[in-house]
Amino acid sequence: MGALRLLLTALALALAAAGARAELAADAVHDLPGDPERGAGLWRLCQSCHALGEGARNRVGPHLNELFGRRAATVAGYRYSKDMRRAGADGLTWTADTLHVYLENPRSLVTGTRMAFRGIPEEADRADLIAYLRRFSASPRDIPEAAPTAPPRDPDVAPAILAIEGDPAYGEYLAGECVTCHQASGTDEGIPSITGWPERDFVTALHAYKNRHRPHPVMQLIAGNLSEEEIAALAAFFRGVD
Amino acid sequence: MRVTRRRLIGSAAAGAAALAAPAAIGAARPHVVVIGGGAGGATAARYLARDGKGAIAVTLVEPTRTYHTCFFSNLYLGGFRTLESIAHSYGRLAAMGINVVHDWAVGIDRDTRTVALAGGGSLGYDRLIVAPGIDFRWDSVPGHGIAAQNAMPHAWKAGSQTELLKAQIASMPEGGVFAMVAPPNPYRCPPGPYERVSMVAHQLSRTNPTAKIMIFDPKPKFSKQALFEEGWAAHYPGMIEWLEPDFGGRIDEVRPDAMEIVSDGEAVKVDVANVIPAQKAGRIAEIAGLADASGFCPIVPATMQSRMDPAVHVLGDATIAGDMPKSGFSANSQAKVAAMAVRAALTGSTAFPPRFSNTCWSLIATGDGVKVGARYEATEEKIAKTEGFISQTGEDAELRRQTYEESLGWYAGITADIFG
Ligand SMILES: Cc1cc2nc3c(=O)[nH]c(=O)nc-3n(C[C@H](O)[C@H](O)[C@H](O)COP(=O)(O)OP(=O)(O)OC[C@H]3O[C@@H](n4cnc5c(N)ncnc54)[C@H](O)[C@@H]3O)c2cc1C
Numbered sequence: 001m002g003a004l005r006l007l008l009t010a011l012a013l014a015l016a017a018a019g020a021r022a023e024l025a026a027d028a029v030h031d032l033p034g035d036p037e038r039g040a041g042l043w044r045l046c047q048s049c050h051a052l053g054e055g056a057r058n059r060v061g062p063h064l065n066e067l068f069g070r071r072a073a074t075v076a077g078y079r080y081s082k083d084m085r086r087a088g089a090d091g092l093t094w095t096a097d098t099l100h101v102y103l104e105n106p107r108s109l110v111t112g113t114r115m116a117f118r119g120i121p122e123e124a125d126r127a128d129l130i131a132y133l134r135r136f137s138a139s140p141r142d143i144p145e146a147a148p149t150a151p152p153r154d155p156d157v158a159p160a161i162l163a164i165e166g167d168p169a170y171g172e173y174l175a176g177e178c179v180t181c182h183q184a185s186g187t188d189e190g191i192p193s194i195t196g197w198p199e200r201d202f203v204t205a206l207h208a209y210k211n212r213h214r215p216h217p218v219m220q221l222i223a224g225n226l227s228e229e230e231i232a233a234l235a236a237f238f239r240g241v242d
Numbered sequence: 243m244r245v246t247r248r249r250l251i252g253s254a255a256a257g258a259a260a261l262a263a264p265a266a267i268g269a270a271r272p273h274v275v276v277i278g279g280g281a282g283g284a285t286a287a288r289y290l291a292r293d294g295k296g297a298i299a300v301t302l303v304e305p306t307r308t309y310h311t312c313f314f315s316n317l318y319l320g321g322f323r324t325l326e327s328i329a330h331s332y333g334r335l336a337a338m339g340i341n342v343v344h345d346w347a348v349g350i351d352r353d354t355r356t357v358a359l360a361g362g363g364s365l366g367y368d369r370l371i372v373a374p375g376i377d378f379r380w381d382s383v384p385g386h387g388i389a390a391q392n393a394m395p396h397a398w399k400a401g402s403q404t405e406l407l408k409a410q411i412a413s414m415p416e417g418g419v420f421a422m423v424a425p426p427n428p429y430r431c432p433p434g435p436y437e438r439v440s441m442v443a444h445q446l447s448r449t450n451p452t453a454k455i456m457i458f459d460p461k462p463k464f465s466k467q468a469l470f471e472e473g474w475a476a477h478y479p480g481m482i483e484w485l486e487p488d489f490g491g492r493i494d495e496v497r498p499d500a501m502e503i504v505s506d507g508e509a510v511k512v513d514v515a516n517v518i519p520a521q522k523a524g525r526i527a528e529i530a531g532l533a534d535a536s537g538f539c540p541i542v543p544a545t546m547q548s549r550m551d552p553a554v555h556v557l558g559d560a561t562i563a564g565d566m567p568k569s570g571f572s573a574n575s576q577a578k579v580a581a582m583a584v585r586a587a588l589t590g591s592t593a594f595p596p597r598f599s600n601t602c603w604s605l606i607a608t609g610d611g612v613k614v615g616a617r618y619e620a621t622e623e624k625i626a627k628t629e630g631f632i633s634q635t636g637e638d639a640e641l642r643r644q645t646y647e648e649s650l651g652w653y654a655g656i657t658a659d660i661f662g
Contacts, residue, residue: 086644088640089640089641089643089644090641090644091641170594173582173592173594174594174597176289176578176597177575177578177597177599179655179658179659180571180574180575180652180655180656180659181601181648181651181652181655181656182655183654183655183658184658184659185658187654188651189650189651189654189655190647190648190649190650190651190652190654191648191651191652191655217615217631218601218613218615218631218648220631221599221615221616221617221629221630221631222599222617224629225597225617225628
């Protein structure tokens, strides 16, 4: 982000400071590389389902006040999908990074999420919207810049990776490791079914573990040891299992 | 990466050509004998039969008709599972063409490549897979022994021993003492004794809340210790006493007739004594000369071949598996590596690089599950750990509940993978 953009952000902040949630915004938004004013305009993408600000209630989706640092699926009185609850239990917490991933493609982070939203492809748009949402969170007071070990901001699985054609025979061999936990019959008795998925979703989900966007340690370990070719092979194999 | 893939596809094609050859000349199918139908052996038999697509004849030798998994047998003690729910039979393996022979292997002639059966028959093999699990060093606990195993059960092979232990716990007097003599390393299922204590405590806290549990331990530390100790303090305060070796844990002897455990010269009277002796590879491995001085079997990591004989593969608890713990998960993982190596050797199919992993869940109390896991690679010398993870102390209830739910999913998954 250039100096000019920073300055503009600071200006926007100063303006916002005149508003209702002045103290919050003043020291918090600093850390987020985005233009909250522009983000306010993008909020219309969410508005049909979510409420924000004073008196916000749960609607189609949960209210988004105090979102930063909030564990996923923890707003009282809201009925989340099973997968969102699983992600929350695993430790998924809303930060600028996880919001980037979720808003880019909700299902890449949470397979069975009930949020029927296509996603925001432009990173700059997401950053602006996230900066805006940040205004409605008091805590944590400081959002540290991404730690050196933090996952990359850009959640996209590169088209070149999605285009790799998997070798199902190799996938069948690799699948031996998976079916100790994921039943080959596709039954879910506590571990989700992974059979018959569209390859694209399968590849995206495994990369979300590999990149550590999804929090689960077992799957992070497993996906972390799979190459892009191997992930494609597994996707091709499991696609055909039903 | 693309190069790698092409290479793999190329070698697969070469493998297929090699496979075609013997079939074309109508040679007899190669025969693999698997000794032991547990987590390791049954998986190996199933993968050989399935992936060999009929090219390999598979015989599985297993004395019992019903295999009770040790995994989740602690949950049976805790009242979370029935005994039937951890029982498995061999019908589906037989249905896929595996010749299941319910008998004991009593000898292996490695020169003539034959296995002798207790029932009198013998089986020739091209490759042999030996997965007999563990046997006990009956002399490891003075005063104990095979004759004392009903008075002081080990329940470290699941089934009637586990039932017996459960019945003994149920008939403990009010405020009585349950004692465990924990095994020294290496042994089957490192967190198992401590999961067992948790499950016994869970059961007692409902039926006999003033009862006490004592663990006599020859080891100064144990698997997932911080997690167990945290859980015991939270769920069963004041009930469990862990005695480390220098503070009474190292015992002098047990007295099955008097139901006493003697440590530091002092006899403690107990109501139930769960004595888990030191362990070694199942006896057949020893008889066949596959074990070394440690009592376990050295293997070549990449293929699970015996270091004593390349025509024999050894799996599971019977092996010296380097950094891999003795677990059902490990045995299942090793079995797939061995099955691939055997298939490649006998039919020329592709041998992909071996992959090893393990995860062990333990249940501490209702909905309080924890896990530990790792990945491994085959080096020349051993199966070496590459990276791992473990549950953390202080995790919230939601995560622990989910970890428990996962373990249920895993049990259903692995038993389907082992027995079909
Ligand atoms: C209380 C407890 C809890 C456990 N919990 C877990 C857990 O949560 N997760 C986990 O992964 N692991 C767990 N384990 C460990 C797991 O049970 C073992 O590591 C696993 O069973 C090892 O598999 P195996 O094939 O080597 O041996 P086994 O499963 O013991 O199979 C050996 C088989 O060989 C047969 N056999 C022996 N000798 C002969 C012979 N001469 N001829 C023919 N057949 C023979 C036996 O009858 C037996 O069926 C637990 C163990 C215990 C005791």
